[in-house]
Structures are given as C-alpha cells and as structure tokens.
Amino acid sequence: MRIGILYSRIRRDEKLLLAELRERGHEVEKIDVRSQRFGLESTTADVADLDLVVDRCLSTSRSLYATRFLDSYGVPVVNGPETGDVCADKATNSLALANADIPTPATEVAFTKEAAMEAIEAFGYPCVLKPVVGSWGRLMAKIDTRSAAEAILEHKETLGHYEHKVFYVQEFVDKPGRDIRVLAADGEPIAAMTRSSDHWLTNAAKGGETDSFALDDRAVELVERASEAVGGGLLGVDLMEVGGTDSGAYTVHEVNHTVEFKALTEASEVDVPARVADWLEATAETFANDRTDEVVV
C-alpha cells in the first residue's frame, strides 16, 4: 500500500513506524506539513494516490488543520479530524468522557480568575489547574493553597495566550504514585504501561519511570468505551487507579490522539510498531472497501 505520514519532526516513534512499514514493502510518502499549502479543494502535498495518511504531527494545531483539509478532499486519514478535535482540547475531552458515563475526574471550566477561584475553593486543596491545550505535563499546576491559586491565576490572566484564560480546574486524584497509559487501536489495547514518579506528575516526558502493566477486564472495558467516546482511532488512553494500587477501580483523565509509543515499546514486551502497522493495514483496507461500496451504490 501507499501510505502517507504527516509530520514536522521525525521522533523515535516515527522512525520505528517508518522502518516497520518499509520492511513490509509499503511505499511511504513522508509529508512535512511545514512545506505544504492546503487549499479549499486541493493541496500541494502528494496525497492523490495514497491508501491512507497517518497524522504524526507533533504540533496540535498543524495536526488539526492538516487532517481537516485532507479529510475534506476525501483522503483517508487517521486519526480523523473529529477525533483530533475532541482529544486536542482537555475540556472537550472531559465532556466526551463524561457524556459517555466514563469515570473521569471532576472538572470545571471558568473564564475569569474570580470564577476560577470560586471553582478552586469549591474543589478544595489540593486541586489541579491545567491548560486546555498542552502536553507532556507542561504548565500543569497542583494548587495547595489559596495564595498559590491567586498567584497562578494572576500570572495566567496577565501573561497568557487567550487559551490560558480558559481556566480548566480539576479535582486532584490521589493516585498511587503512578498512572497508566494504554495504546489502543479502535478501542482494542495494543500495549499498556505504568508511569511512576515521586512527583505528582508521572508523565514519561517528565521522567516518570515506566513498567509494563497487565490490564484487567474493567480497564479493557474503559479503554474501549473511551476510544469510542472520542471517535476511535489510534489513541493513548490515560487512566489513574482510584483507591490504591491494583484496586481495579479507575478514572480516565484523558485520551491522546497523536500518541507516542517509544516508551511503551521499551516498557512492554509488545512489538508496538508491528501492531500499529497491522492496524494501519486493516484500516486502509476498510477505507478501500467503503469506497468500493460507495461506487456500487
């Protein structure tokens, strides 16, 4: 098959995937979105004969626009723009999970520092303040006191981009020093790992230590439902255990749409790039069959 990779930076994740696809004999078209233009009916990117395009953009804004344009041209793209829209914004992400009755941390959004302070006081201390768009644990604040809250809110209101004036306030989940990342393809888990740290942020990007994790039935069910809630695709579903280690009770705090998997490859015994390539091949076939059905109809 001919497969396109949207990118602006080739990380270890993309290198693993490129190697796997080429090894299988697929023709790979690397598309650096920084050098392309996207018109209302066509693009300078060479996408005409591609069986599937995989969005691996590091930049969320580029990811959302590029996939939206390709989708409008009828180019099969994963993850699709609808999934990206839901996952890219933490507030939208939380709403999707809550609307699907998936346990997720209690969250409030406020637009002024006064209203945000009311939300913070209502949650009590500690609670968490996050940017609605962001990743790798950046600009996350665990707020322990009212004076800290006042300072952080004032800084965000004064210094921030307008998105930082969308105050996303969340209950602090007292997780057992770790959270769980599950890579799933259309709801089916490919690999899972824990990310542990003495710090409240356990992201691998923040230096959290990773280890393999065996999903129980409840976690598998939540991953499947969370995937469906955001529109499906190749996703990183993040869960926290509530009630202690191996309690079997979880809350899903977010779903990521351009998921990194190098740490999972190292932590689990799963050949993650191979499983991702399997899913891409199956997805390309589904798109092709759907097109054939449309022609017949």
Place this chain on the structure above:
Amino acid sequence: MTTNTDPVLAEDPITGEEIELPADVEVGEIIDSPVTGTELEVISLDPVVLEEAPELEEDWGE
C-alpha cells in the same frame, strides 16, 4: 564502498565540526549534536545538511 550500515557524516551547523549520524538517518529527524548538545534537524540527505532544530512550541505533544 558505502553500505547502509555506514555512519553518515555531516557538518555541525553551529561549530562547523564534522559529526557522525546514524546510518538510517531520516530527513526531518532530530539529532543531538555530540559537540554542543543542541538539537539539530536533518534538512536533506544528499547532500547531508543540518540546521538548528526549531524551539519547542506550546502546542507540541501528544
């Protein structure tokens, strides 16, 4: 003879020193300069050209 396991040589754009890249290096890949530790982006392979990589932006991530 060059084989695909031979390291690729390139000029560090900051120091001008010759540095060694992995044999399977890709256009768009980010390399940490062994001289300065600076992130360098592979702009082209024939010839091999490196530039200082873009700074991290707020919307980068997963």
